[in-house]
Amino acid sequence: MNKKKLKHIELFAGCGGMSLGLEAAGYNLYLANELSPMAGETFAYNILNETLEGNHSPNKTLWIKSQFAKNEIDKRLRENPFEATNGTFSDIEDDTILDNKLLIGDINKLLSVFEEKPTFIDRIRESEIDLISGGPPCQSFSLAGLREKDNHKNTLPLSFAQIVGLIQPKTVLLENVKGITSPFTENGKKYYAWLEVSKAFVLEGFVPVCMMLNSKYFGVPQNRPRFILQAYRKDIFDKLYNKKRNNEILKVSNEFYNAVTKNKKSLDKVTTKDFKYFDIESRPNLFDGIILPKITVTKNEFITSVEAIGDIRTPRFLYKVNGVKGKYAKTLNKIFRKKFPHDLLIKNHEPRNHSFLIRSRFRFYQVIEQFQNGLKKGAVDLFTGKNVSDELREKLLGEFSHHKLLFYDKTNSREIDIIPENIDEVEELIKLIPTKKHSQRALQEFEPAPAQLTIPDDLCHYHSDHPRTLTVREMARFQSFPDWFEFKSKVTTGGKMRKFEVPQYTQVGNAVPPLLAKAIGDNLKKQLDIIKES
Known part of the structure; x- marks a missing residue:
């Protein structure tokens, strides 16, 4: 050859x-x-x-x-x-x-x-x-x-x-x-x-x-x-x-x-x-x-979300490129070789700041992503204000009773993870966290990521400890970039500048x-x- x-x-x-x-x-x-x-x-x-x-x-x-x-x-x-x-x-x-x-x-x-x-x-x-x-x-x-x-x-x-x-x-x-x-x-x-x-x-x-x-x-x-x-x-x-x-x-x-x-x-x-x-x-x-x-x-054999980003789940930690634990990440760094300092830290892994309402909404997405037998659609209908039958409401409560949602305790001014006692509590929470975006969803832990990786707010992490959007680095992992590859310029943009600016999230999402x-x-x-x- x-x-x-x-x-x-x-x-x-x-x-x-x-x-x-x-x-x-x-x-x-x-x-x-x-x-x-x-x-x-x-x-x-x-x-x-x-x-x-x-x-x-x-x-x-x-x-x-x-x-x-x-x-x-x-x-x-x-x-x-x-x-x-x-x-x-x-x-x-x-x-x-x-x-x-x-x-x-x-x-x-x-x-x-x-x-x-x-x-x-x-x-x-x-x-x-x-x-x-x-x-x-x-x-x-x-x-x-x-x-x-x-x-x-x-x-x-x-x-x-x-x-x-x-x-x-x-x-x-x-x-x-x-x-x-x-x-x-x-x-x-x-x-x-x-x-x-x-x-x-x-x-x-x-x-x-x-x-x-x-x-x-x-x-x-x-x-x-x-x-x-x-x-x-x-x-x-x-x-x-x-x-x-x-x-x-x-x-x-x-x-x-x-x-x-x-x-x-x-x-x-x-x-x-x-x-x-x-x-x-x-x-x-x-x-x-x-x-x-x-x-x-x-x-x-498809590579799953947990295989792709599970080893860098906590952005506040400082991860070294040479110290990654995941097999998938090691494979990428081996295929796409480059000389770099032995103690090089993984870049582009800063989490975005979210309000309680956004975190609570993402937790809701994480929970309903696990629903089976058509109940996920029912939960989405409930979330988006569509009519839900009493029978379906009962079934949804049965599902929600296995999961903690993120509520706000006004008495003690703090966020709390608790299992809802009834469907009314779920509906009250939903009223606090409405959204006009119908494309938002959580990653499935044991499935590959969905295709839409250009807009950062469309996806949130799969793990209940992390009700947040993905970092640029996590999105880069899903696109198969090695960890030494560093994205430059602004992290994100908005307004009129969307028409011509290509920030880090867009760079990753648009990449081959x-x-x-x-x-x-x-x-x-x-x-x-x-x-x-x-």
Whole structure:
């Protein structure tokens, strides 16, 4: 097996989850691009070993455009990236070396740089890039809709594909949410974003293979469905196809490529009847490491919440990276290696301050998460003010009589954990802790985490001693980041700044799980090795 490191470019790099996984799979980063300076700060620190804090001029992190000079790094890190595109400052000159660099800014500005300075593309192509990866927003993308250009996000998948077309890597990896497979309507016509994105790559000379997988099958303790498109440059695909001509997956892709190239001037003729994606839930046998990544964890072996974060349950303790007790955490720190001080403390594990009302509400969620036989729904109905029959109320009291809820003792001005004596006590408590959020829930101790990890208030800890939201570190564990990986910038944000700020919680939630990236990267690398050996 060829041990040579492959080269990859990361677009929409985020905080570095994809790059971290690909590095463990044997890829060297050639170049990365990320819109958000906040996420970019985390990427630079962990992937490029470059600290951006303090007014100095970084060497490996360059701004495509900014309203601030290079030595005003603190201002750049808090700059609205959508306003930065109109700035007069740029770190990219004709003689700039892009190798091992992170470029902060809009991908469309990067595309303009490549089009205006073709020598950059020449240099990159001489390096023979093996993989370009990334996760552009694709939910409403259609090649037809691009004529309107009414939504900035609608152009991003095309920009991704165009850069791929310019650089001509051997392979491509695109990650996106499950929603990309749901149809949307535009000008009275129904479109499927995943299909439109696939067409865009064919137009650039690449053959796509599409799949729906779930991170939990690859050792990630999270029930996280994800759409994956991996594409091959046509000459690479042909070599793979010649070796595995009877492969069902490659046949589907080959026929789709031919259909798109035949109908370039009338792409609407190519529909979902001409292509399909392969779902890990319905066709697990195809995820065998030949074309699709190999399943590494079976249904009876999914990593649970307690396995993921049980060893760092109490945030007030100071945990050392080298001293973690959990098998899962040790595995992550072994797979994703990095040199660090032996006494390095785990960062990003500060708990948020909650009022009694929030803690009491979270305790309620923890309790009802344990209810069986449909009583959980009944408890939710009770909590949200829906009518509950007398019979159901009696059954709910039976369940609540086994659990302590968090009440407030006004007489002694303190919080108390007690088992409610009757359903009226439960209802009185509910009146004190109302919420308009219906997505909130508690983790299940012996199940993987649910998919929604972007908004910190949506989930609370599973343990009754900890009626609180997860820390950034705990969320990072669920995303399969090693404990030495430190998230930078603000912890959270709100208000108007939500539109452009990417704080730590969002960085984690938006990231590609490194273990998933490694599994896909391993598989693509194996395919390139097979082709190389032929």
